[in-house]
Amino acid sequence: MDNNATTSLKKEVLDAMLPYYTDIYGNASSKFYKVGRDAEQALYKMRESVAKSINAPNVNEIYFTGSGCEADNWAVKGAAMANRKKGNHIITTKIEHHAILNTCEYLERHGFEVTYLDVDEYGFVTPEQVEAAIKDTTVLITIMTANNEIGTIEPIKEIAEVAKKHKVIFHTDAVQAIGHMKIDVKELGVDMLSLSAHKFHGPKGVGMLYIRNGVRIDNLIHGGGQERGKRAATENLAGIAGLAKALEIAVADLDKNVAHCRKMRDRLIKGIRDNIPYCRLNGPEDEGRMCNNANFSFQYVEGESILMMLDMNGIAASSGSACASGSLDPSHVLMAIGLPHEIAHGSLRLSVGEDTTEEDVDYVVSVLPSIIQRLRDMSPLYEGVE
Amino acid sequence: MYSEKVMEHFANPRNVGEIPDANAVGQVGNAKCGDIMKMYMKIEDNVIKDVKFKTFGCGAAIATSSMATEMVKGKTVDEALKLTNKAVMEALDGLPKEKIHCSVLAEEAIQSAINDYRRRSGEDVPEDKEYTCEH
Ligand SMILES: Cc1ncc(COP(=O)(O)O)c(C=O)c1O
Numbered sequence: 001m002d003n004n005a006t007t008s009l010k011k012e013v014l015d016a017m018l019p020y021y022t023d024i025y026g027n028a029s030s031k032f033y034k035v036g037r038d039a040e041q042a043l044y045k046m047r048e049s050v051a052k053s054i055n056a057p058n059v060n061e062i063y064f065t066g067s068g069c070e071a072d073n074w075a076v077k078g079a080a081m082a083n084r085k086k087g088n089h090i091i092t093t094k095i096e097h098h099a100i101l102n103t104c105e106y107l108e109r110h111g112f113e114v115t116y117l118d119v120d121e122y123g124f125v126t127p128e129q130v131e132a133a134i135k136d137t138t139v140l141i142t143i144m145t146a147n148n149e150i151g152t153i154e155p156i157k158e159i160a161e162v163a164k165k166h167k168v169i170f171h172t173d174a175v176q177a178i179g180h181m182k183i184d185v186k187e188l189g190v191d192m193l194s195l196s197a198h199k200f201h202g203p204k205g206v207g208m209l210y211i212r213n214g215v216r217i218d219n220l221i222h223g224g225g226q227e228r229g230k231r232a233a234t235e236n237l238a239g240i241a242g243l244a245k246a247l248e249i250a251v252a253d254l255d256k257n258v259a260h261c262r263k264m265r266d267r268l269i270k271g272i273r274d275n276i277p278y279c280r281l282n283g284p285e286d287e288g289r290m291c292n293n294a295n296f297s298f299q300y301v302e303g304e305s306i307l308m309m310l311d312m313n314g315i316a317a318s319s320g321s322a323c324a325s326g327s328l329d330p331s332h333v334l335m336a337i338g339l340p341h342e343i344a345h346g347s348l349r350l351s352v353g354e355d356t357t358e359e360d361v362d363y364v365v366s367v368l369p370s371i372i373q374r375l376r377d378m379s380p381l382y383e384g385v386e
Numbered sequence: 387m388y389s390e391k392v393m394e395h396f397a398n399p400r401n402v403g404e405i406p407d408a409n410a411v412g413q414v415g416n417a418k419c420g421d422i423m424k425m426y427m428k429i430e431d432n433v434i435k436d437v438k439f440k441t442f443g444c445g446a447a448i449a450t451s452s453m454a455t456e457m458v459k460g461k462t463v464d465e466a467l468k469l470t471n472k473a474v475m476e477a478l479d480g481l482p483k484e485k486i487h488c489s490v491l492a493e494e495a496i497q498s499a500i501n502d503y504r505r506r507s508g509e510d511v512p513e514d515k516e517y518t519c520e521h
Contacts, residue, residue: 302420304444308396322420323444323485328521330420342417378402378448380424380440381417 001364002316003292003353004148004176006359009242010201016245016332018204020238028235029226032373039237046244053247055184056210063227064240065207068175068196070220071209072099072142074169074231075192078217079140080107083169087137093125094336096144097173101332104142113137113157121337122284123152131162141170145177145193149320149333149349150283151293153181175199175207179250180290191215195247197239200244201354206239228321236314257354260342261292264352264361269294276372278385282334282347292353295320297339298346300382301375306348309371315364320347342381388445395449400456403438409506412498412514415491419519421447423495426457429503432463438494446485447492453477454492465502469493474511 028043030036051059065071094116104114115133146153163170171192179200191212198204223232278299303319320331330344376382410427421443430438438449458466471489501511
């Protein structure tokens with residue numbers, strides 16, 4: 001029940017990866033002998049496949065990275081540095097992943113100015129807000145496609161139009177969105193888009209940044225000439241093979257998986273609402289919510305305790321409480337949608353996947369109410385509430 | 387991340403609840419920071435005859451409350467005041483660094499309840515401190 005954190009590696013994906021650990025072990029840059037050329041050719045095919053999966057007009061707009069975080073770091077730092085002569089202003093939101101937020105904070109320490117847009121109570125940002133924040137000095141807008149904690153799907157296409165109108169580079173972190181909604185870079189009109197293989201049943205430690213031809217971006221990783229000189233490092237061929245294969249499957253099975261996840265998610269949300277009082281769903285109701293995400297706050301209890309009791313019952317989940325994250329404040333996303341601290345501390349994220357069954361959902365719905373009740377009976381905040 | 391002892395006290399916390407005729411009640415922490423501990427005691431002839439707790443907080447907060455109540459039950463007030471967060475931590479076979487504040491809260495919750503008892507007995511005891519979220 002924690003598919004927003006990571007997913008299982010598919011058998012077909014593993015099978016697509018294995019040859020690159022055995023027979024085709026060549027370095028794609030070693031073109032003067034066969035195993036090297038084989039690797040180079042294979043890499044081209046993978047790039048082609050990924051371009052097709054996200055409908056990128058050109059194969060050479062696909063750049064493989066070592067993770068979703070790297071793709072995000074590169075997009076933000078690379079675009080900021082390459083366009084420094086034009087300006088020093090970046091627009092983002094308060095609910096981005098830390099891969100974006102911490103990168104923006106880093107750039108602030110190096111002379112950039114960042115606008116962190118507010119979101120509404122469901123986590124939405126509007127194209128109008130973005131447009132109002134644009135200045136002459138704005139060089140980059142980066143806004144996530146779908147939020148990893150509360151599942152909010154942002155109006156990316158409309159924001160891309162605003163960005164285009166003002167000739168500002170637009171990047172979107174689509175790490176959570178892939179496999180849960182259609183991602184077509186041409187239709188969305190974005191300049192850059194990040195994804196990460198392990199969120200859609202691919203391997204960990206491999207990601208991708210789509211960079212539209214014509215977008216100016218500096219290197220993040222300097223060295224050899226790989227990835228058209230833009231990202232040095234001998235390519236992780238097996239990882240990339242896994243990413244490409246997992247993406248092919250995610251795209252082919254999209255409609256089926258979305259329908260399944262939505263059914264499981266709705267069953268879960270209904271089951272929890274019907275059986276646990278004093279709870280609220282964080283994020284949008286249905287429209288505008290990622291098909292696989294549910295996020296609740298349970299009043300009077302704390303999230304880490306819920307996670308520990310769920311774990312004792314064999315259920316893996318996640319929480320935005322400060323305790324669970326090891327920091328002083330609860331999740332920045334829950335703060336940004338206006339939750340009071342004590343409500344944010346009691347949050348629980350449950351994210352379903354294509355391998356989640358009705359029995360799994362019903363099991364959660366059968367154990368969670370008594371866990372919450374047990375913790376409430378222990379809580380001084382609950383005294384007098386019953 | 388947690389020791390087996392912590393997990394055991396979290397799964398089966400001792401002394402959970404309220405004491406209706408408690409003559410010492412103390413509460414520490416702050417909901418905003420994510421943990422509150424409330425201790426109830428029944429003190430007779432300076433001996434803690436019974437102690438119960440209610441805690442809102444993470445696993446470590448519940449486990450330290452449980453352990454601290456076990457450690458002061460049956461002790462004299464003066465002995466209980468000597469309970470340190472370190473002793474609670476050691477009894478639990480340690481805590482992760484970011485959870486040490488939970489053991490501090492447990493120590494303070496015991497002190498807060500005893501201070502309440504002393505105030506009720508007419509002693510001049512200063513008010514408890516305000517809790518801000520700086521562990
Ligand atoms: C929205 C979002 N962006 C970026 C990342 C980072 O991806 P990776 O784990 O591949 O670095 C994640 C995953 O945690 C995510 O959910």
